[in-house]
Amino acid sequence: MAIPTLQLPSPITQIFSPLLDARQLQLFIKRDDLIHPVISGNKWRKLKYNLQQAKKEQQSCLLTFGGAWSNHIHATAAAGNYFGFKTIGIIRGESPPTLSATLQDAQDWGMQLHFVNREQYRHKTEADFMAGLRQQFGNFYLLPEGGSNTLAMQGCAEIIDELTEPYDVLCVDCGTGTTLAGVICGNKDQTQVLGFSVLKGGDFLSPQVQSMLDKAHCHYHNWQINKDYHFGGYAKTTPALFEFMETFKLDHGVQLEPVYSGKMFYGIFDLIKKGYFKQGSRILALHGGGLQGLRGYNLD
Numbered sequence: 131m132a133i134p135t136l137q138l139p140s141p142i143t144q145i146f147s148p149l150l151d152a153r154q155l156q157l158f159i160k161r162d163d164l165i166h167p168v169i170s171g172n173k174w175r176k177l178k179y180n181l182q183q184a185k186k187e188q189q190s191c192l193l194t195f196g197g198a199w200s201n202h203i204h205a206t207a208a209a210g211n212y213f214g215f216k217t218i219g220i221i222r223g224e225s226p227p228t229l230s231a232t233l234q235d236a237q238d239w240g241m242q243l244h245f246v247n248r249e250q251y252r253h254k255t256e257a258d259f260m261a262g263l264r265q266q267f268g269n270f271y272l273l274p275e276g277g278s279n280t281l282a283m284q285g286c287a288e289i290i291d292e293l294t295e296p297y298d299v300l301c302v303d304c305g306t307g308t309t310l311a312g313v314i315c316g317n318k319d320q321t322q323v324l325g326f327s328v329l330k331g332g333d334f335l336s337p338q339v340q341s342m343l344d345k346a347h348c349h350y351h352n353w354q355i356n357k358d359y360h361f362g363g364y365a366k367t368t369p370a371l372f373e374f375m376e377t378f379k380l381d382h383g384v385q386l387e388p389v390y391s392g393k394m395f396y397g398i399f400d401l402i403k404k405g406y407f408k409q410g411s412r413i414l415a416l417h418g419g420g421l422q423g424l425r426g427y428n429l430d
């Protein structure tokens with residue numbers, strides 16, 4: 131593959147609706163989904179400095195973790211192929227008779243897939259498990275699950291550097307919270323940063339984000355994480371969520387996916403209806419890409 135052309139800074143789209151007008155709100159979308167067709171969204175931002183670091187350490191192999199539909203696995207495999215790294219994916223679950231579309235792509239791009247059962251997968255950050263991986267695969271540059279580390283956070287902070295207009299609220303959907311932490315860290319004005327957890331029982335998330343901020347010496351306090359729009363848990367969906375996404379696409383021409391952005395935008399519109407946002411606010415929501423994951427849902 132050739133070195134990819136990345137659309138950076140990512141563009142911003144304004145969304146119009148009678149509801150927004152009625153509440154005198156302006157809603158904008160930072161289109162990180164348009165950065166690149168494959169290495170999209172925050173996954174590119176999280177990989178950027180890690181790839182540089184791996185090169186600096188003269189590592190030729192990236193090893194990381196994820197599930198069958200993982201955006202991070204998909205982006206890492208593509209980036210490895212583009213930038214000349216071998217890639218190894220430690221995949222949660224038994225080896226399936228047929229690969230998911232995500233894993234098939236990853237394998238086609240040269241990623242070596244290694245399946246471990248859920249029990250083993252749970253121990254993936256422990257020293258013994260890591261030692262086993264080093265023994266089996268030799269030297270590698272380790273990317274944590276979801277690509278989440280301090281270098282990833284630095285990459286995400288650049289989302290803020292790209293903004294040329296002021297906003298009152300920044301909305302970010304959260305899995306590990308790394309993107310949110312990066313955005314909080316990069317924040318310069320008095321902007322409120324509002325995360326949306328896509329996990330049920332996301333109580334661990336705020337302390338996790340706080341510890342990432344502490345580690346990076348960030349002392350910005352105007353942020354919260356909303357936990358009301360997980361729709362039953364990670365990757366869980368409801369007909370109402372799909373209906374919302376479909377209407378959103380028809381009304382605004384922007385494709386969402388049900389794991390992250392669908393839930394966040396559903397939450398944003400629900401909060402607007404409930405009068406959460408101050409009249410006159412300019413809201414910017416980050417579209418983190420991940421549209422390849424849509425293939426995991428049988429949509430007719």
Ligand SMILES: *Cc1c(COP(=O)(O)O)cnc(C)c1O
Nearest residue numbers: 305306307308309390418419420
């Ligand atoms: C991975 C991903 C997220 C979650 O990012 P975190 O930094 O782990 O919180 C959000 N949106 C999309 C589309 C993603 O692929």
